[in-house]
Amino acid sequence: MTCQLSKLRKAVLFFSALLLAAPASAALGRDSLALTPPMGFMTWNKYKDDISEQLIRRIADRMVSAGYAKAGYKYIFIDDGWQGGRDKRNNIIPDPVKFPSGMKALADYVHSKGLLLGIYSDAARLTCAGYTGSYGFEKQDARTFAEWGIDYLKYDYCHAPSDSAVAHQRYRKMGDALQDSGRKIALGVCEWGQLNPERWARQAGGSLWRVSYDVRDMWKDIVGQGGMGILDIIDITEPLYKYAGPGHWLDMDMLIVGLDGKGGPSSDLGGGGCTYTEYQTQMSMWCMFASPLAMSHDLLNENEATRRILLNKEMIAINQDALGEAARRVDFPGVCRVYLRRLSGNRLALAVMNPSDKPQGIRLPLSVIGKAQKYAFRDVWEHKTTLRHKIWQGDLQPHETKVFTVTAR
Structure with missing residues (x-):
């Protein structure tokens, strides 16, 4: 009898779990x-x-x-x-x-x-x-x-x-x-x-x-x-x-x-x-x-x-990238902010934003991106591609954001 009750309890718990999970799964x-x-x-x-x-x-x-x-x-x-x-x-x-x-x-x-x-x-x-x-x-x-x-x-x-x-x-x-x-x-x-x-x-x-x-x-x-x-x-x-x-x-x-x-x-x-x-x-x-x-x-x-x-x-x-990941902010010193988003095709999207009211320069070591020695940087707003070694540096106007798609070479 105890064994039967135990089996019954397990069955009830199992089906209860299914009922509780069903709405979430449907959603x-x-x-x-x-x-x-x-x-x-x-x-x-x-x-x-x-x-x-x-x-x-x-x-x-x-x-x-x-x-x-x-x-x-x-x-x-x-x-x-x-x-x-x-x-x-x-x-x-x-x-x-x-x-x-x-x-x-x-x-x-x-x-x-x-x-x-x-x-x-x-x-x-x-x-x-x-x-x-x-x-x-x-x-x-x-x-x-x-x-x-x-x-x-x-x-x-x-x-x-x-x-x-x-x-x-x-x-x-x-x-x-x-x-x-x-x-x-x-x-x-x-x-x-x-x-x-x-x-x-x-x-x-x-x-x-x-x-x-x-x-x-x-x-x-x-x-x-x-x-x-x-x-x-x-x-x-x-x-x-x-x-x-x-x-x-x-x-x-x-x-x-x-x-x-x-x-x-x-x-x-x-x-x-x-x-x-x-x-x-x-x-x-x-x-x-x-x-x-x-x-x-x-x-x-x-x-x-x-x-x-x-x-x-x-x-x-x-x-619209199929991977569907949102960017995360990279811990980086200085006024400018750095964001990375992983894209499909082993690529990254990199955004560098100047939130301040003054022009800012930035020197960004490529180690924040990965371990490759060389990267192709595609400037999304200028529609130009350049190769970068070890560092990316640039100047940003107040409230400007530069965006690149980045691929290891």
């Missing part, structure tokens, strides 16, 4: 929805809630004609402000004035261009801008999004309890609903990093999660208003590198490249604009950390300096 299985960081255009910083189906169609056309789709920018992310409430059956509906043809027709048009469509909601009754959220209607809304042909959901956390366990629960509920919706829809966890989503967002079904509050169009917060500049977000992301990988990414928020301080939400809290050296650093470090790349500038009226940064194929290739 981790969603990693395949974003094997590389998603790339696209997000509406919020430029348009806020002044959006329409005509605008989204124009953006889709522009992304194809201007070469962004070919470069890898496949998503159009519709942010807050598309909602028109709920119908008599509590189905969420788009604003009939902004989207008179409905979301299904719009998704069909976007898909016809070879692009993907993302949409926005919130884990509360109301969104950040005060529109209809999805709390309490997760399964219903997930089915609706699937019927429309949506490919991605940015799920915000305004008006929700500031408790990590509750956040995990609410995101898990939507993650499960998306998985059961009948369509593959990636989930972007937009909790802003305050409740340590790196510890639970992947298990909740997230393909990516925000690491900070909203980015502002500035280098760093110098007025103490709590805004997140480029350098502020880099500082927050640095220690989190180990949490990134294929299908689960550190979301550093939108690219502000080309916004030029021209208003919109990114201009709040001191966001008066950046230099193009600073914009280039944002692109460099977002790619080094394998962050999703969501453009947010005036795509329909852009300049060549913006296009040069956003369409740099070599920089994008680092971001």
Whole structure:
């Protein structure tokens, strides 16, 4: 009898372990929805809630004609402000004035261009801008999004309890609903990093999660208003590198490249604009950390300096590298920072950043890279290759970042 009870206990423990592991395994299985960081255009910083189906169609056309789709920018992310409430059956509906043809027709048009469509909601009754959220209607809304042909959901956390366990629960509920919706829809966890989503967002079904509050169009917060500049977000992301990988990414928020301080939400809290050296650093470090790349500038009226940064194929290739590792900072004396990212094909990506307000010179011994006697350095921004022995040295302007792909010779 004792032996039988022992066997029974073992069986119960075994099957209990299976039951406990199943949800986590199911969640981790969603990693395949974003094997590389998603790339696209997000509406919020430029348009806020002044959006329409005509605008989204124009953006889709522009992304194809201007070469962004070919470069890898496949998503159009519709942010807050598309909602028109709920119908008599509590189905969420788009604003009939902004989207008179409905979301299904719009998704069909976007898909016809070879692009993907993302949409926005919130884990509360109301969104950040005060529109209809999805709390309490997760399964219903997930089915609706699937019927429309949506490919991605940015799920915000305004008006929700500031408790990590509750956040995990609410995101898990939507993650499960998306998985059961009948369509593959990636989930972007937009909790802003305050409740340590790196510890639970992947298990909740997230393909990516925000690491900070909203980015502002500035280098760093110098007025103490709590805004997140480029350098502020880099500082927050640095220690989190180990949490990134294929299908689960550190979301550093939108690219502000080309916004030029021209208003919109990114201009709040001191966001008066950046230099193009600073914009280039944002692109460099977002790619080094394998962050999703969501453009947010005036795509329909852009300049060549913006296009040069956003369409740099070599920089994008680092971001999209199949190995999926995020850069780690190398312990190195001096003002300049050194970052390394392992790439496929036995290569490395090396970034050297000057965060200071003064020009800086640096002499970098190649021993920080490895033990080879000679390396080929491919300057990703200058598109030039040179051979280096024992040391790399260079001068960096304030807030400049140089990026190289490095191969042992």
